[in-house]
Amino acid sequence: xxxxxxxxxxxxxxxxxxAIGNSRMRLVQIYARNHExxxxxxxxxxxxxxxxxxxxxxxxVYIIAVSDKAIVKVASSLDFGSGVVAHTSGSTSxxxxxxxxxxxxxFYPLQTFSQGRDVNMRDxxxxxxGSSAHxxxxxxxxxxxxxxxxREVSSAQRARVHLSAxxxxxxxxxxxxxxxxxxxxxxQPFDLxxxxxxxxxxxxxxxxxxxxxxxxxxxxxxxxxxxxHCEMLGDKPDLxxxxxxxxxxxxxxxxxx
Amino acid sequence: xxxxxxxxxxxxxxxxxxAIGNSRMRLVQIYARNHExxxxxxxxxxxxxxxxxxxxxxxxVYIIAVSDKAIVKVASSLDFGSGVVAHTSGSTSxxxxxxxxxxxxxFYPLQTFSQGRDVNMRDxxxxxxGSSAHxxxxxxxxxxxxxxxxREVSSAQRARVHLSAxxxxxxxxxxxxxxxxxxxxxxQPFDLxxxxxxxxxxxxxxxxxxxxxxxxxxxxxxxxxxxxHCEMLGDKPDLxxxxxxxxxxxxxxxxxx
Numbered sequence: 174x175x176x177x178x179x180x181x182x183x184x185x186x187x188x189x190x191x192a193i194g195n196s197r198m199r200l201v202q203i204y205a206r207n208h209e210x211x212x213x214x215x216x217x218x219x220x221x222x223x224x225x226x227x228x229x230x231x232x233x234v235y236i237i238a239v240s241d242k243a244i245v246k247v248a249s250s251l252d253f254g255s256g257v258v259a260h261t262s263g264s265t266s267x268x269x270x271x272x273x274x275x276x277x278x279x280f281y282p283l284q285t286f287s288q289g290r291d292v293n294m295r296d297x298x299x300x301x302x303g304s305s306a307h308x309x310x311x312x313x314x315x316x317x318x319x320x321x322x323x324r325e326v327s328s329a330q331r332a333r334v335h336l337s338a339x340x341x342x343x344x345x346x347x348x349x350x351x352x353x354x355x356x357x358x359x360x361q362p363f364d365l366x367x368x369x370x371x372x373x374x375x376x377x378x379x380x381x382x383x384x385x386x387x388x389x390x391x392x393x394x395x396x397x398x399x400x401x402h403c404e405m406l407g408d409k410p411d412l413x414x415x416x417x418x419x420x421x422x423x424x425x426x427x428x429x430x
Numbered sequence: 431x432x433x434x435x436x437x438x439x440x441x442x443x444x445x446x447x448x449a450i451g452n453s454r455m456r457l458v459q460i461y462a463r464n465h466e467x468x469x470x471x472x473x474x475x476x477x478x479x480x481x482x483x484x485x486x487x488x489x490x491v492y493i494i495a496v497s498d499k500a501i502v503k504v505a506s507s508l509d510f511g512s513g514v515v516a517h518t519s520g521s522t523s524x525x526x527x528x529x530x531x532x533x534x535x536x537f538y539p540l541q542t543f544s545q546g547r548d549v550n551m552r553d554x555x556x557x558x559x560g561s562s563a564h565x566x567x568x569x570x571x572x573x574x575x576x577x578x579x580x581r582e583v584s585s586a587q588r589a590r591v592h593l594s595a596x597x598x599x600x601x602x603x604x605x606x607x608x609x610x611x612x613x614x615x616x617x618q619p620f621d622l623x624x625x626x627x628x629x630x631x632x633x634x635x636x637x638x639x640x641x642x643x644x645x646x647x648x649x650x651x652x653x654x655x656x657x658x659h660c661e662m663l664g665d666k667p668d669l670x671x672x673x674x675x676x677x678x679x680x681x682x683x684x685x686x687x
Contacts, residue, residue: 283623285633287633332662333613334613337610363640369598372541373602387607391600401521401589402593405593411682419604
């Protein structure tokens, strides 16, 4: 059983703290510069909290769940003793952790976290990495206590996984945003698209590959519908550009199957 | 209670036939050129089937659920008597139905249908249109028998709704396909992305607007991560182009909130 301190109080820190607090690991402290948020999260997880570097508790594992930009600054400001110190970033190399940290690690949960949404952490893949066998083994022990899908991957691999995540999460969500903008012009609410969004995701998840369930005018190379769509996007050159770009790629890629 | 004939045997025809067969409407026949598929679907729905124009049954409503390209040809080849005749296409105008049809209509279910996937039709919005009050009222009666969300929209509005659907369905699925391609380069399976795909869709559906739940390097304008991603896409100019294009638009749009 490892003792764990979570550094941070945002949505990733919150989700990890709750999951670790409910696991067989021992969550000892929430450390965050924002005293109020640290206190609130610690209360939820029944553990200690701290906001000053001198108050940081001793632990086997420190998980720094702060924004990518803040990782180095926060890590440099704290004394972790001999603990294993992990960040939770998809695109930050393990080597970016300050040199003074001997046992460097990564603990990257592949999911989108937001305040107010409960995610079942057992389903969330956790990608781990460590600068030593000891660091890897500590990450594995904590990760397996909260998730059923734990994988050791290098920083280079993780960066590619994170890039994939940008497409399936951030860019997919942007497609929903464009859909909302366009349906508003038909004087219809975004709600109308919700069953379609849900079924599209469910179908891809049920498929062995999303390529096999691609539908629409692009994959059929249906010129007539595509030209009608481009006409409707005539006053939106940016969206028309995205439409043509994606339609061409769907058609090009479909031929390679 | 209206009597209904479904023309077609593809996935839209199948989903509508099953839903109408289970409703308070009277499904009298499946008509399709493919005799075997018509027979199989009719058996599933406990109704008659036919494959020759002369065998087309009399009915109050005919729903032509065939590919966009085939609508005019199929509609021209059949004698519908005084029935209301609807197509199920998102981007085809009601006026494209042959002139000989007096009671023209549209019955467009806003969903993606595929063989082997059961969709709860009560949740599926059905967009209706009719060339007369009688046609509209017939469409409304049949649509309300199978769905809780029935709306009368013009052909021009429906075309815009269909364009929105291309973004949230076809293009979102293409984002999943790109994700699969990129994660394969990290020697990881598409399965790893599935919890993220599911949660991204669920979060957008729970939100009042997907714009409000946009996350990622683009909306943060995180130069460092974006430039790392572009570097990784260096040998894939097409995907790099899509990445830059979408990232720029996300940033531009986010500033307008």
